[in-house]
Amino acid sequence: MVEVKNLTKRYGSMTVVDNISFTVGEGEILGFLGPNGAGKSTTMNMITGYISSNSGTVTVDGYEVLENPKKVKSSIGYLPEIPPLYVDMTVKKYLEFMFDLKKVKLPKKEHIEEVMRLVKISDVANRIIKHLSKGYRQRVGFAQALLGNPPVLILDEPTVGLDPQQIIEIRNLIKSLGKKHTIIFSSHVLSEISATCDRIVVISNGKIVADTKASELSTVVSGNQKLRLDIEGSQGTVLNALKVIPGVLKIKKQRDINDKTSRYLIEYQNGIDIRRDVFKAIAQADCVILDMQSGNETLEDSFLKLVTQDQTKDKTGGAK
Amino acid sequence: MKAILKRELSSYFNSAIAYVVMAMFFGFSGWFFVGTCFMANSSSLSPTFSNIFVIIVFITPIISMKTFSEEKRQRTDQALLTSPTSLFDIVMGKFLGAFILYALCCMIFFVYGLVIMIFAPADWAVIICTNIGLMLLGGALIAIDVFISALTESQLIAAIIGMAVGLITYMMGSIASMIGIDWVTTVLNSISFTAYYSNFTYGMLDLTGIVFFLSVIALFIFFTIRVFERKRWS
Numbered sequence: 001m002v003e004v005k006n007l008t009k010r011y012g013s014m015t016v017v018d019n020i021s022f023t024v025g026e027g028e029i030l031g032f033l034g035p036n037g038a039g040k041s042t043t044m045n046m047i048t049g050y051i052s053s054n055s056g057t058v059t060v061d062g063y064e065v066l067e068n069p070k071k072v073k074s075s076i077g078y079l080p081e082i083p084p085l086y087v088d089m090t091v092k093k094y095l096e097f098m099f100d101l102k103k104v105k106l107p108k109k110e111h112i113e114e115v116m117r118l119v120k121i122s123d124v125a126n127r128i129i130k131h132l133s134k135g136y137r138q139r140v141g142f143a144q145a146l147l148g149n150p151p152v153l154i155l156d157e158p159t160v161g162l163d164p165q166q167i168i169e170i171r172n173l174i175k176s177l178g179k180k181h182t183i184i185f186s187s188h189v190l191s192e193i194s195a196t197c198d199r200i201v202v203i204s205n206g207k208i209v210a211d212t213k214a215s216e217l218s219t220v221v222s223g224n225q226k227l228r229l230d231i232e233g234s235q236g237t238v239l240n241a242l243k244v245i246p247g248v249l250k251i252k253k254q255r256d257i258n259d260k261t262s263r264y265l266i267e268y269q270n271g272i273d274i275r276r277d278v279f280k281a282i283a284q285a286d287c288v289i290l291d292m293q294s295g296n297e298t299l300e301d302s303f304l305k306l307v308t309q310d311q312t313k314d315k316t317g318g319a320k
Numbered sequence: 321m322k323a324i325l326k327r328e329l330s331s332y333f334n335s336a337i338a339y340v341v342m343a344m345f346f347g348f349s350g351w352f353f354v355g356t357c358f359m360a361n362s363s364s365l366s367p368t369f370s371n372i373f374v375i376i377v378f379i380t381p382i383i384s385m386k387t388f389s390e391e392k393r394q395r396t397d398q399a400l401l402t403s404p405t406s407l408f409d410i411v412m413g414k415f416l417g418a419f420i421l422y423a424l425c426c427m428i429f430f431v432y433g434l435v436i437m438i439f440a441p442a443d444w445a446v447i448i449c450t451n452i453g454l455m456l457l458g459g460a461l462i463a464i465d466v467f468i469s470a471l472t473e474s475q476l477i478a479a480i481i482g483m484a485v486g487l488i489t490y491m492m493g494s495i496a497s498m499i500g501i502d503w504v505t506t507v508l509n510s511i512s513f514t515a516y517y518s519n520f521t522y523g524m525l526d527l528t529g530i531v532f533f534l535s536v537i538a539l540f541i542f543f544t545i546r547v548f549e550r551k552r553w554s
Contacts (some may be wrong), residue, residue: 048402052552074404084399088331100323101403144399 001026001182002047002152007056009042016042018206029178031197032186035307039206040186041081044156048078060152074103077150081157083141087130091121091140094129095147104148119143134161153177155185159192171196190303204307224249224267226295232261233287241285242266245277265295321409328417338421341383345425348375353432363440365432369450369521373514376458377490381482383421384465385475387414393473401548411544415466422458426451446523453520456533457513461486463540470547489513
């Protein structure tokens with residue numbers, strides 16, 4: 001549905017987006033993740049045709065954005081980082097204007113009312129946007145993007161400025177819209193992305209550092225799965241018992257908790273589950289497992305690792 | 321284009337700007353009218369028409385200062401430029417919105433013509449010709465001001481530069497005469513807004529003047545479109 005190929009954007013000597021490529025399939029929700037200033041908004045602005053790229057192509061539904069801007073623009077609903085609101089208009093008047101601007105060919109009154117109901121702004125329909133709170137403004141911006149039921153939705157940090165209740169509402173809305181629309185949405189909040197998206201693209205310093213399923217992000221970074229155990233028993237016995245379990249790659253004692261108990265970290269192969277074997281082996285060795293936890297990194301850890309890895313690489317690269 | 325034009329007009333008339341501009345225009349033109357017709361016991365509107373140029377120089381930037389600068393400041397240009405509406409339609413919508421407000425201001429001269437008719441026969445040839453001239457002159461200045469507005473995020477800067485440019489076009493004749501180099505004088509005289517405009521105030525429908533002002537309008541609308549194209553490509 002959306003195909004980004006070798007996209008690059010330079011401002012002077014600074015490369016903001018560096019040769020990135022990814023595709024989003026129909027009905028997929030893609031999370032676009034990266035720290036502030038990583039190039040998320042720039043990429044989105046290029047996909048929507050607001051700015052041009054220095055090289056590379058963006059294809060939406062088979063049309064190239066610079067060759068066929070009208071076709072591409074009419075199939076994208078865009079919510080920029082700062083919602084483009086005419087603050088001197090009422091919500092309804094604004095949506096009517098955007099409806100005309102986007103040349104939507106649906107019954108005007110019904111469609112606008114439907115969209116307002118969807119993002120829950122019907123109660124402020126006749127209020128001037130200037131007087132609305134940030135959360136409402138954000139939702140008016142969201143409504144504007146939904147006008148005309150565009151097949152592709154591009155949302156730049158759509159939940160910024162909302163309260164927790166509204167964030168959950170918007171997330172659920174995105175999820176339900178994901179059934180009919182292709183959605184790219186950016187955020188620097190990981191939990192948000194992992195709760196909503198099928199796939200995550202992590203971008204740092206203008207480069208893509210990961211492009212995986214949400215559930216696999218941590219294994220992409222750390223390689224193997226990990227298990228963290230607190231075991232009561234002598235160290236030698238424990239290590240010997242664990243060593244022979246098939247699939248175990250590395251065992252490390254992290255620290256002693258007290259005289260008898262120590263904490264171990266086991267790295268093992270992807271795709272298998274060794275927890276039962278570990279339990280039996282330790283029991284047979286007459287030791288006791290007091291605590292067993294997945295040692296896999298949390299999404300936050302993986303994300304930080306990805307981003308910092310990239311930065312250190314950059315620094316060494318710059319020193320050459 | 322229709323959507324943009326509609327929004328422009330409603331934004332003028334829903335804020336104070338349309339009323340302030342019209343009040344200012346009616347006030348000053350009325351002052352000139354009283355001064356040059358009633359006080360001087362004359363039925364000719366020509367002096368009023370030549371004086372009004374200065375007011376137009378100040379009024380057109382005020383009308384057009386916010387057309388694009390405000391869009392850029394509020395980031396609403398993002399909505400315009402990512403919509404399937406073409407750049408030409410966007411710029412034309414903005415230009416026409418400003419132009420219609422200006423044209424409404426100029427309608428007052430027909431009222432003055434009617435007032436004159438009470439006392440003496442009015443010279444409708446002059447009034448109609450000059451109104452055409454006023455439309456063209458104002459249109460050209462508005463096109464320039466819209467272009468200036470597209471270059472900045474500040475309404476104030478757009479207005480000040482617009483006024484400065486307007487004054488230069490007004491004084492072009494005297495600037496030209498101050499410069500000793502012949503060909504420069506010729507060039508400056510040939511782009512003098514005042515010279516082209518004053519032909520209309522004598523009741524002449526001057527074809528070169530019409531072509532000149534229409535060219536200026538077309539040129540600056542083209543420049544404004546280029547500003548956004550360039551911004552996209554930079």
